[in-house]
Ligand code: FES
């Protein structure tokens with residue numbers, strides 16, 4: 001689609017993030033930088049057993065420890081179940097939680113809340129709580145969960161607010177089958193049917209700032225929650241349900257956030273200090289240790305995906321049949337929704353000649369750490385499976401995998417039945433792949449090169465898609481207000497977690513209001529102040545909230561013209577907004593913005609501000625292509641990523657520097673889950689990688705060259721043609737690197753991560 | 764235990780528990796730039812200078828700093844300001860939580876080696892994890908700063 005040829009002043013410019021210098025110079029901007037000294041320290045005693053009933057719990061000794069203020073158990077908390085997934089009401093996630101439950105369901109499930117004057121006292125008390133557990137047999141294998149004899153949630157008050165095919169008496173969080181066309185018939189008629197199963201683990205977001213929340217009572221006696229969260233409004237609703245107090249009594253605010261990646265789209269840490277503050281009236285804080293983050297966080301859903309791919313001899317992909325088994329762990333947060341993306345954001349990539357598809361899934365409970373939202377949200381798992389299967393097909397047919405994709409991939413204007421029937425309105429996937437091939441020099445690097453010293457160089461490829469917000473659900477809002485001297489306040493409910501959305505939304509506002517970005521002061525996010533926003537997740541902020549900003553600016557301009565009409569004593573229709581002034585057409589008459597701002601404060605009845613909420617009926621997918629060159633040591637199995645090339649179509653990049661960093665950061669995270677980050681469990685189902693010593697995040701030395709380019713399309717429903725970028729970028733490394741490893745070794749590794757050990761051991 | 768040290772150029776005396784970490788001590792004394800990411804010496808977020816040498820303050824006892832000089836980013840604002848703008852130009856600050864540790868270690872690097880190669884930068888900063896940026900933007904920023912000095 002042709003791009004509007006417009007020279008933007010602010011949009012498309014790589015300006016600095018508004019908070020950059022504060023962050024780089026280490027100023028106090030995070031939750032634990034602003035906690036007062038007298039705040040209580042909250043600690044959680046966690047169950048060592050994956051499935052047990054608390055028969056007895058004696059806190060009397062613990063309460064005697066000097067400095068301990070209170071210890072709470074399951075007897076002290078409200079009995080109403082709720083969900084902690086940050087989703088729009090009514091949540092698809094089942095109501096299966098209590099603040100503390102007598103039935104503990106994973107090794108790490110909280111058993112008691114301790115509040116003390118300091119950490120030492122809290123930890124001292126923790127040791128003195130006596131718990132007698134009735135230990136039950138756990139279900140640790142997701143494959144044995146559905147209709148198995150052990151129920152994770154046998155309780156009668158388990159409640160699904162939405163019909164998503166769940167049934168606690170079958171260990172099912174959700175299940176569904178969706179299809180179009182006669183899949184079995186088409187598969188029967190295909191020359192080749194690949195039947196492969198892929199597996200991915202419960203990878204950790206491992207944001208550098210662990211989960212944390214500070215709570216206090218404000219001057220009106222309301223609960224004021226300052227939390228490292230992506231979802232202030234959902235947190236308010238969740239707290240209200242969990243604590244049994246009205247929303248009018250709760251205010252949730254976010255400071256700067258030290259990374260989220262979806263982890264903080266779940267209310268992981270908020271309940272406990274909030275409960276303590278309500279009970280004691282005192283400020284309280286809970287900061288998760290890194291170990292707690294690893295064992296009781298909100299990681300990616302482990303998935304096993306069976307792909308049946310039908311093609312003809314020429315490589316035309318005619319049918320795709322996916323079955324995903326998703327492991328939600330002990331609770332159902334995001335279980336019913338993440339899984340959907342494993343099919344709905346992988347199958348549509350091959351819309352080209354697809355005649356039929358089927359996508360079925362089961363999401364099961366197990367007695368393992370509950371999963372949640374992690375960048376990519378199920379699409380990552382699905383794309384690993386489908387892209388790997390497509391690469392397997394290419395190798396089987398001896399067709400260049402980029403050529404195979406050119407034959408089959410989705411192109412602009414195609415209707416995508418597997419993508420909720422939406423059309424690929426703006427799609428530069430073809431250009432992304434072509435450009436990637438060219439810059440990466442695919443022709444020369446695809447052939448395997450044995451270096452003769454035990455090392456082999458090989459390359460692999462993958463394509464990916466995601467969405468831009470949740471269609472017909474997500475709401476983004478913006479308030480823009482003219483201030484005294486012609487400056488603007490932009491007030492948002494979206495949550496900048498480091499991505500820079502505060503800045504790019506200000507760029508959009510500045511573009512609309514024809515002013516300097518410095519003239520737009522941004523504030524986000526506070527439930528008392530911000531207009532409603534579902535929050536920063538699902539790649540929604542640029543596309544959905546961005547459009548709200550654009551529309552709010554339009555509305556403000558109209559209002560300013562009405563104020564100016566009074567000043568100039570003319571009908572508002574004769575006025576045009578010109579940035580620094582408002583002019584009357586065909587005359588010399590005008591009023592400067594500066595004067596108008598003061599006029600708005602004098603005998604004026606028209607508010608010089610506008611609030612707009614936006615929601616989109618569609619979720620235009622961003623697309624990308626990724627190529628990896630690796631060097632593999634045949635003896636040790638060590639894989640070094642020498643070069644990673646990505647070309648992304650995110651529509652219009654609003655701030656190319658920030659978009660680039662999103663892409664680079666996502667790719668490195670993707671490399672981490674492909675090669676380094678492992679999740680293994682001990683006999684109690686507790687993850688063994690409990691620290692960053694064991695859970696190996698990629699370092700600077702794990703990366704070779706990393707190149708990102710943009711191949712823009714123009715999405716007419718997005719602000720300035722933008723789609724999204726935050727999530728898609730994590731999706732290509734796993735399939736591309738697995739492909740390169742196959743090229744180097746002749747072995748397909750279908751389980752992530754692919755560790756050196758596994759490669760060395762061979763098939 | 765009695766502890767006397769110089770913190771960002773000022774003499775500080777305190778009575779501390781023997782098991783207090785330097786990280787805890789520094790945050791209690793208002794050096795909020797010092798962050799904890801792991802607590803196990805694996806992330807580099809808590810990097811400070813102890814007698815001009817970068818150390819991981821989560822893994823150093825406060826009493827070990829007795830009679831020595833500790834410098835945090837609070838004490839190096841000017842030196843940091845010289846180059847962090849180049850990181851900001853890349854958008855490499857991102858969530859910022861890893862920034863102070865990385866900036867401190869970069870200062871240590873540049874004091875030791877004013878003209879490092881890209882590989883030397885990568886090697887020196889290898890212990891500074893960043894989950895947001897993918898590292899390349901940080902490298903571009905430092906490189907841009909070094910290049911600007913040559914002009
Ligand atoms: S907190 Fe010290 S190295 Fe991570």
Ligand code: FES
Nearest residue numbers: 858861893894895
């Ligand atoms: S900027 Fe977030 S961890 Fe580095």
